[in-house]
Amino acid sequence: MDRIQLEFFKQDVETVARRLIGVSLLIDGVGGWIVETEAYDALDPAAHSYRGRTARNAAVFGPPGHAYVNRSYGIHWCLNVVCGTEVGGAVLIRAIEPSAGVAAMIARRGIDDLRGLCSGPGRLCQALGIDGSFDGRALDRPPFELSGSALTTIQVGPRIGLSRGKEKLWRFWLEGSRFVSRPVPGLRKTKSVS
Secondary structure (H helix, E strand, O other), X not given: OOEOOHHHHHOOHHHHHHHOOOOEEXXXXXXEEEEEEEEEOOOOOOXXXXXXXXXXXXXXXXXXXXXXXXXXXXXXXXXXXXXXXXXXXXXXXXXXXXXXXHHHHHHHHOOOOHHHOOEOXXXXXXXXXXXXXXXXXEOOOOOEEEEOOOOOEEEEEOOXXXXXXXXXXXXXEEOOOOOOOOOOOOOOEEEOOO
């Protein structure tokens, strides 16, 4: 499989979020296929970059192709990939289908339910061993490995858990995947673009 190059992340956030569905995400050889993402840009009131740069969100203002790792509700780590044609854009990796290093993920999470290992951004980071030390790291170098591209049927819908920017249909997930964090029935299907 071909590794994802940094040029890939220089596209708009919606395109990157769609095209990450079906890509393999490994951290030190542990991970799986991305099955759910959400897009955010600097003009989006739900984005961490919307109110400007701070010490906490500095990585999201960095170059495309780097990780932005943040805490959700002060509890869970979340992995975002910095991308976009303008600064301040990122794609949240919401869920993967575990396929490599499953035993390590089970040990980190303390559960053996394969479906629940990585179905949500906090669970995913715990299973992959991602914490704040990953913030700002380049995605084209170890411990990260992003590779492949798959033409898959995806579904599109509203992002999850937002009080602002709810109208944007910037959540993308693999149709029929049992590994997504929350399925939303009856929304439109689209083909991803290679």
